[in-house]
Amino acid sequence: MLPVPNRPGLSVLPASLALRKSNITLRENPGADRVLSSALAPIGGSFDFCIIDTPPAVELVTYNALAAADYVLVPVTSAFLALDGLGELQKTLELVRSRTNPRLEVLGYLHLAVTKGYSNSTEVREILQKKQGSKLLKCEIRTSSVQMTIAAHRLTAWDKEAGDERGLEDWTAVQAEILGRMGVKAAAKPATAKKQASPKSKAVTTARSVKGTAKVPARKARAT
Numbered sequence: 001m002l003p004v005p006n007r008p009g010l011s012v013l014p015a016s017l018a019l020r021k022s023n024i025t026l027r028e029n030p031g032a033d034r035v036l037s038s039a040l041a042p043i044g045g046s047f048d049f050c051i052i053d054t055p056p057a058v059e060l061v062t063y064n065a066l067a068a069a070d071y072v073l074v075p076v077t078s079a080f081l082a083l084d085g086l087g088e089l090q091k092t093l094e095l096v097r098s099r100t101n102p103r104l105e106v107l108g109y110l111h112l113a114v115t116k117g118y119s120n121s122t123e124v125r126e127i128l129q130k131k132q133g134s135k136l137l138k139c140e141i142r143t144s145s146v147q148m149t150i151a152a153h154r155l156t157a158w159d160k161e162a163g164d165e166r167g168l169e170d171w172t173a174v175q176a177e178i179l180g181r182m183g184v185k186a187a188a189k190p191a192t193a194k195k196q197a198s199p200k201s202k203a204v205t206t207a208r209s210v211k212g213t214a215k216v217p218a219r220k221a222r223a224t
Contacts, residue, residue: 073107
């Protein structure tokens, strides 16, 4: 586990190429779908939240994340194909609840890659609202040219040098809504993102992390 520079209290446990083989190697272990849950148990009390990022495929690694999580945050892009997998996801969640993790619940559905004025974004949101109701987060993440490049610079919307004012506004609102759903009060006011004078200022975003999020306050995990 590695501490993140200039981010007090934040640590990451990065994946590696070896993780690709885990769907095979984990099968050899008794309780293969609870390996992650067992590994997190000794350190869960050291953190307020644990966010587990999962691949968009239903694999043994995904089952491990769901078994360790308390909540699931489901990201959905503004593409109709993104809606197709929600039915299978629901079946997977029901299976995990019945077999390994009865406390698991959907924290919400987060609408990503929203382009205001485009019919796809509007129609996808309407479908989500109809099918998921109150589980659909009121806040959404809009697209921007900045967000398309910031990940390459290893920055986030909270980094001032990124100049991602739209991303900072959206993600701050999403953060507050998520914490509110968990009964946790959000911080008063985030740092503002200001563009640098240089025309080649770096871009920033945290959009990538939501693909499969599992968060864990001390013992609370959530997977998306």
